[in-house]
Amino acid sequence: MKKQMKWLLAALALAALATPAFAVTADMTGTLAVRGIMTNNFDANDDAQDHGKFMDQRFRLFTSVAANENVKAVLGLEVDNVIGRTDKAGASTTYTVAGTVPAPTTPGTITIPGAAAGKDLGAMGTDKTAALEIKHLYLDFKIPSLGANVKAGSQPFNFGRGMVINDDAAGLVFTMPCPAIPDNKLELSWIKTSEATSASGEDDGDFYGAKYAMKVAGIGVAPYAGYYTAGVGALTKSETDAAFFGVDVDGKAGPFGYALTAIYNNWNNATTDGSSLSLYGKGTMAMGDTTLSLEAARMGDDKNGGNSMSLAQNAATGPVVNVSEITTGGMYTSNSSGVANIGGAATLYTTNWLYVKAGVVQKLSDSMKVSAYLAHIAQAEDSSPTTDAKTIGQEIDAYFDYTIVPGLGFNVMAAYLLADDDISATGNADNAYKLATSLNYKF
Template identity: 25%
Template structure:
């Protein structure tokens, strides 16, 4: 054995000497974010119960890229989150109290980006960020193999995602994803078509599901395959911008222990218009999601501040990192059968907004949303009444550039609750205020 080890070391040394040295360029950057936050009634939409929340948090992201040439680079991204005053122990969000040292640095991305020799194809191999159709299909980090090529004005992306491989011996609890994306951009027009296939074998990883994502249909699934077929159209000129997103669920699953099967039949559509008039931008739009719309794992569509996570990452759906990580129990556990947050389902909204560039360094934005449900939901548990009106949300943002790269955002949001907001007899209003310092470097 020792003889073979010596031979191996000699071979490696010989190769190292024979291969000419080359310089590796080093690029770096990152982001620091600090936030202060307060909300009322976010958890239960009931002013008779004390659920006022106040906290400060911060996030650091560090980006290091090692560039061998224009055809080869290694991309790494690292992240550390801290909630001020709270030590959760080693792991994520630790180290916020006295003696604040903690082991909480996360690997966000590490992937190799290279051109395949003698082809026009670029490969990205490793843990990387993926986003399609503004997060209506996916927007998350994942272990993936992605091939990209361009046939101007069309770009093609083909990829595989290792979603879950919890047991290397069996595959009944695995999840494998494949996708094909076509992107077009020419002049003021852009378009995309995405085919995304999630094969969950005999498990349930779609949202909502019967395991833990908030679904109500508790069934054991076999041969579970969810397909998303998505399209987007966009147009932008000096005074007008427009976009449309559409996703249709296809595929299905077998119900274990029976001869029955079910199809995924949900859908969503989103449209928006932006009008540019000097220092003002006016926006009109909205979206509609069916009551049976399903998402593959990795979905993340942010929208309104209170109903849709927004800048401060807290929402009535209760799937924000703070409430889930620190035992607050999530938001609105007594809401009806709809989802807001980053995975809207059985929900529709009309949105109108205006942004004013008041100064070179200051921008003011106001947004209004009306929220309703596609199908009536339980609105009063005591009387078994159903309704389809969730309420009205008002969001105000003031963005100010303090210095190069450093911006301050002030946030104020108010949701006027209607009958379908929760299953309470009375649905009380929700407010949220906060500020964010953001430095991108």
């Protein structure tokens, strides 16, 4: 028996020596946010009060498993949970804590802040379908001979500083540096927005993008072009097309920082077409423990609603368009916004609006800071040439942040919208407010 055991141990040793070394490394990060939110008068009409009070929470877990330095698998999971979503009869109620960016899709009307319907999320004490969301899942690998990087699968994707697309999307992103010029990088992307039916390829939706990022005298400059195409049905044979040509500029000069974006958009949606020029700019100035900011954006032609900006997704979710707490959601937006907004409808989502926003952030100590923002937000003319532009109003958002222990933060927010009469169809607009607090854990 001892002799047999010796032979077995020797065989295992030889097998170990013959097997190539294969070490797998894994990383794990994540966030957990527990929030309490209260809203009032989100219909912006003084004829009837409406209010909401509830808690929600979101857990995100991000893992990556690398076989070696050249390849890894990345998985992002998300769980949303809402407390207080049922009425006295136990029926489901609308989950709404945020307004919607004005979208001139119907002549003569305007989307009132808070009017957007919520998504079905995980409810307390019950098992809900799709309560666990695969946020993204993709391969991230290098091609050493080219110095290139490829991401294949469902992945975070941003195009045009989020003004065109800002969401998780399924596709390919190929990035390669320019060997002859330092700090220059070419990025090519393809995103599958929809596979509507197997009966006709004309119902498919695809987005193609090309971007070239470079440094010019220390300033980041990135010109890009994108093309979105989708069919609207095998019988109509009508195509939906949108082209985007833009440039992002980012830089610093002493205590000043700046970010600029310009996007020209030309689109055709069945029987209608249009074009627009969208602009975004933000400047910051750091003065010790104080940071001042001023930003402004115009999406589409603010004087002509027919020149709306089209988006390659069915909602505006990027950081540029998420302006404030009441009008567009802000930090305390509905957790339903985590649901993918790319694909689905073949009709282009168009938007046409503008804002100006000033802010200040004051550090009180290593563990505390306060911040406040004032934004003027307006909708441009609607699709109908007889409809005048509508002013949403002026919104004030204020925040207090406190670090309890490293990794765990506490936040309190208060927002107030000074609603303009234009926002209400009755002309009797009333102000809205929103209060919230959260515990935010990062690991």
